[in-house]
Amino acid sequence: MNIDLKRKKEKRNSVIRWCIYGLLLAVSYIYMTTAPLTLRTPLFVIPIVMCIAMYEEPFDSAVIGCAAGLLLDTAQGTLIGFSGIAMLWCCLGTSLLFHFFMRRHILNIIMLNAAAAVIQGVLHYFFFYAIWEYDKGGQIFLDRFLPVMIYTAIAVLPFFFLIRFLVKKFGVIVENYIEEKSDDIVRE
C-alpha cells in the first residue's frame, strides 16, 4: 500500500477510535449521573479508561485517564481533581506495564482494573468519610463502597472485548508481504 495512503488511513482510524472512546465515556457518565440513587452504580469510566490504557501510548492513556477522573469527580461530587490525579497515575502505570512487562491478556486487565477500582474507592472513602468520622462509616464502606468496587471490577469484561475490537478494527494497519525468491532479476 502507498505509504501516504496508509498514513492517511491510520490517522482516520485514530480519529474514529478516539471519538468512540469519547462517546463511550460520555454515555457512561450520563448513565452514572442519572441512575436511581438507591442503586450501587458501577463507575464505568474506570474500566473504560483502563482498557484504553492497555492499548494506547502512555502519554495518551494518562491524559484520557485524567479526563475520566475529572468526569468521576463531577459525577461523585468530590473535589475536582481528586480522582483526576488518581486516574492519571493508574492509567499511566497500566499503559507502561502493558508496553514493557505484561501481555495484553484479560486476566491482567481484570487484576489491574480491580486495583484501580479499589484505589479510587478507598481514597474516596478515606478522604470524604473516614477522616470526617461519619457515624457508621464502616457500614457505609461495606454497604456502598465495596459493592461499587466489585461491580466496577466486573464491568471490565464487556469493555475489554469492545476496546480490543475497536483497536483491531481502527488500529494500526498491518500489511503482510509475501516475499518470493526470484532468479529472474537481471542485474546490470
Place this chain on the structure above:
Amino acid sequence: MKDFFRTTKFKVLVAVMAVIVGIMIYSVTTGGYASDSSSVFGIIFEPFQRLSTNISNKVTSTLDMMFNAEKYYKENIELKEKLNEVYNDIIDYDQVTRENEQLRVLLGLKEEYNDYQFSPPCTVIARTTNDPYHSFTIDKGSDDGIAPYDPVITSSGLVGICYDVSRSTSKVRTLYSPKTAVGATIVRSKATGIIEGDYELTEEGFCRMNYISKTADLKVGDIIVTSGSETFPANQLLGTIEEFGMEDSGLSQYAVIKPAINPDDVSTVFVITSFNGQGGADEETEAE
C-alpha cells in the same frame, strides 16, 4: 520504561498534575462556591445532563407503564374508593375549613411568608453517583441569585440545602445527610430537637430527630416543622414521626422521622434565596 520518565511528555504530565493540585487547593478555599474549573465542567455538562435526564425519565416512565399496568389498575380502583370517601368528608365544610387553616400554617404557604424570595423553578439534572445521602444537582446557580447554604424546598416541604454553587448549577445536600442538621419543632407539643441524617435510616427512607426533651409528649404521626434559624426559615414542613423512644443515656428522647419529601422522587424544586432573619454564607450556620 525508564526512558519515558525522562521525556518531555512525562514532564507535561507532572505539570498537568501540579495544575490540578493547584485547582484543588483553590477549590477548597472558595467557601461553598464552586471554583471556575468546576463551573466550566458544569457549563459543559449541563446540557448533556439535562438531555440524559429527560431521556432517562421518558424511558423509565414508559417501562414503568408497560410493566406495572396491572398494579396501576388496582391502585386506580383503590384511589377511586378513597376519592368517594373524600367526597363524603368534604360535606363537612366547617371541618375542612379548619383543617385548611391548620395546613396553611403548617405548610408555610407563600402568601403567609411574603418575606421569601424564590429562585426560578429548578430542575434536577443529575444525581450524585453512589452518594449514601442522596444529594443531587439542580440547573440554577449563582447567576440566578443562589448562594451556598440557601434552603431548598418544594410545595410539600423542605428538601435540603445548597452547597457547591457554580454559575449555572448547584449541588443540594438533602435532609438525609448528617451535615444538614436542621432545628425542628413538633407542632402539637412544641417540643424541639435537631433532625440529622443517619445512614441506616437513610437506606429505609427515614431520618432521625435527636435531643428531644425527655419529658416531651410525642405521638406517632406528629407533624415536624423547622423551628427557624439563620439557615432555615420557620414552619417549613419536614415530616412526621414514625416512631420514637428514649436515648440509651436516658437524658433525651429521639424520634424516627418520615421526611415529607423523598429526594429520589423530586424533579423540580425552589431555592429560597432570601428570607427575614437569614444569615450570610460566610457566617457560622447550622449546616456547618
